Structures are given as structure tokens and as C-alpha cells.
Amino acid sequence: PERRGGLRGPGLREADPRDKGHSLREGGDLLSLRRRPAPSSPDACPGIKDLLRPTMSYVKCHSCGGSVEVWSDEDEGECLDCGAKWQKPDGGNSCLEYCEYADKCREIVASRKH
Structure with a gap:
């Protein structure tokens, strides 16, 4: 896949925007939208x-x-x-x-x- 900078750096694999917890922004940058789990202890x-x-x-x-x-x-x-x-x-x-x-x-x- 083509690399265009942004949040993806060298050596990082492309994330699939269809994966739960990710959103594709304008320009192709992938943001993580995952919430931290509530503390269990x-x-x-x-x-x-x-x-x-x-x-x-x-x-x-x-x-x-x-x-x-x-x-x-x-x-x-x-x-x-x-x-x-x-x-x-x-x-x-x-x-x-x-x-x-x-x-x-x-x-x-x-x-x-x-």
C-alpha cells in the first residue's frame, strides 16, 4: 500500500478501517477510537x-x-x-x-x- 505520512509511520502495517475501533479520516490517516476498559481493580x-x-x-x-x-x-x-x-x-x-x-x-x- 502507498505510504502518505500522517499517523502511519514506517514499519507500521496498514490498518483496515472496517476493523472495529478505527475510523478513516480525510487524507487517509487512521485514528484509533478504542476506549480504555474500565479498571477491574x-x-x-x-x-x-x-x-x-x-x-x-x-x-x-x-x-x-x-x-x-x-x-x-x-x-x-x-x-x-x-x-x-x-x-x-x-x-x-x-x-x-x-x-x-x-x-x-x-x-x-x-x-x-x-
């Missing part, structure tokens, strides 16, 4: 990654314009310049609020913090 849950390996980000302080260090597993941060407290606008909502595996995830997180 807390170990497979994508949300637990932020709890086990928190990531850090910075937001602008509402008081002085400085930097507030915020971790993905915390609901608030403190400005590095003036010490003002900053709360996450979403109230810290996470999958632990609604997931059927929330209790098991809390146990996993607690066991790995010790």
Missing part, C-alpha cells in the same frame, strides 16, 4: 498514580503574585513568598469520592506511605 486504576506518585505544580498566589507549590495529592498549598494559604478550586475532588474501589485505594496508599 485498584491496581489498574489510572487515578491511583497521582496518589502513589504525587506531582508538583505551581500556581500564582492570590495575595502577592508569588508561587504557590501544590501537590496533586493535597487540597491546599502555601505561597513560598508570603505564606498565604491557597485552596484547590475544585475542593480536592478526586476519584476517591465516587469510585467503587475507593476504600481499597485508600488502603493501598496508606500502606505505601509507611
Whole structure:
């Protein structure tokens, strides 16, 4: 088959657009439309990654314009310049609020913090 760049790269076989889970776009690029399966256990849950390996980000302080260090597993941060407290606008909502595996995830997180 003819190669025209796009999402198909060298060494990749042509996918049949009639295969379930694929769609052929204008220009011949093939996109995957498959959904990820729902997690079947807390170990497979994508949300637990932020709890086990928190990531850090910075937001602008509402008081002085400085930097507030915020971790993905915390609901608030403190400005590095003036010490003002900053709360996450979403109230810290996470999958632990609604997931059927929330209790098991809390146990996993607690066991790995010790």
C-alpha cells in the first residue's frame, strides 16, 4: 500500500478501517477510537498514580503574585513568598469520592506511605 505520512509511520502495517475501533479520516490517516476498559481493580486504576506518585505544580498566589507549590495529592498549598494559604478550586475532588474501589485505594496508599 502507498505510504502518505500522517499517523502511519514506517514499519507500521496498514490498518483496515472496517476493523472495529478505527475510523478513516480525510487524507487517509487512521485514528484509533478504542476506549480504555474500565479498571477491574485498584491496581489498574489510572487515578491511583497521582496518589502513589504525587506531582508538583505551581500556581500564582492570590495575595502577592508569588508561587504557590501544590501537590496533586493535597487540597491546599502555601505561597513560598508570603505564606498565604491557597485552596484547590475544585475542593480536592478526586476519584476517591465516587469510585467503587475507593476504600481499597485508600488502603493501598496508606500502606505505601509507611
